[in-house]
């Protein structure tokens with residue numbers, strides 16, 4: 095091996111790193127602590143940290159290198175990361191099971207509370223002060239039922255009634271409701287593909303997804319309206335497109351659904367956007383940056399989209415607004431039952 099360069103011997107495995115090392119040595123005569131893969135004499139690949147120096151002796155140039163073997167450390171780091179991911183998955187699953195179970199029990203109890211409040215209302219004279227109290231009980235129980243539905247959706251335990259529906263038509267039907275749910279200072283812009291492929295979905299849950307995303311967008315826009323009386327724009331777009339693992343990876347979807355054509359719903363706003371830290375936590379249940387926020391809206395959206403064998407992505411940066419994309423498989427795709435118990 096004497097007389098051969100490390101390049102000729104193929105010690106450094108990655109071509110790009112090899113070129114980089116050579117270039118730095120040419121320019122600076124030394125290199126320090128570059129992490130790369132090297133090949134041992136017996137051909138075994140190692141993760142190493144590489145330092146080297148060009149030295150001169152008797153008019154000749156020599157290259158002195160030291161490679162510290164990091165293979166074990168890297169392996170331990172990888173094992174730790176995998177273990178942490180496994181714990182995260184287990185924790186998330188346990189939380190879903192717990193939330194789903196509690197939500198189910200609460201739903202039954204709330205059904206009883208609402209029903210008995212109605213019966214009592216019938217028995218109480220119309221001028222009784224107890225009527226106001228009964229109205230308060232009903233209203234609190236209805237608010238609790240909304241929360242329970244969000245929890246059930248997060249846990250993937252919301253009841254499914256599947257039908258073939260057009261996402262564009264669903265949004266068209268919801269237009270009056272959406273407009274009434276957000277202040278007049280929000281401009282709602284619709285760009286809906288009328289030829290959109292149909293999806294097989296639970297209409298109630300899909301409406302919950304749309305409403306949660308639009309309400310979040312509206313809440314982020316704040317109250318400061320410009321001269322034209324508009325505090326910001328919320329845009330709803332639909333289209334169909336082929337999506338593969340690479341596309342889903344670009345969209346930051348870590349557990350990508352199957353490759354194929356998807357129906358896409360995009361809901362964007364020109365609000366203040368999110369920090370990286372916030373963006374990383376938005377789908378966690380009970381994460382909220384709002385005063386009085388419950389942090390259940392996006393957890394429910396995530397559970398619903400997953401239950402429909404879809405994927406959701408978010409693109410947001412401080413000062414650059416926020417854009418959510420929901421990808422749902424069209425009705426024609428054959429679907430496998432979900433391990434979380436959804437019917438798709």
Ligand SMILES: Nc1ncnc2c1ncn2[C@@H]1O[C@H](COP(=O)(O)OP(=O)(O)OP(=O)(O)O)[C@@H](O)[C@H]1O
Pocket residue numbers: 306310311314363365366367368372376381382383384386387388389390391392393416
């Ligand atoms: N369009 C958006 N722009 C900026 N931040 C957003 C947007 N949508 C969601 N977020 C962030 O994600 C967090 C979680 O949203 P999520 O809908 O789950 O809960 P919430 O809106 O705070 O409470 P609620 O349970 O009432 O919906 C929000 O508190 C906010 O920080």
Ligand SMILES: [Mg+2]
Pocket residue numbers: 306309310390391392
């Ligand atoms: Mg919300």
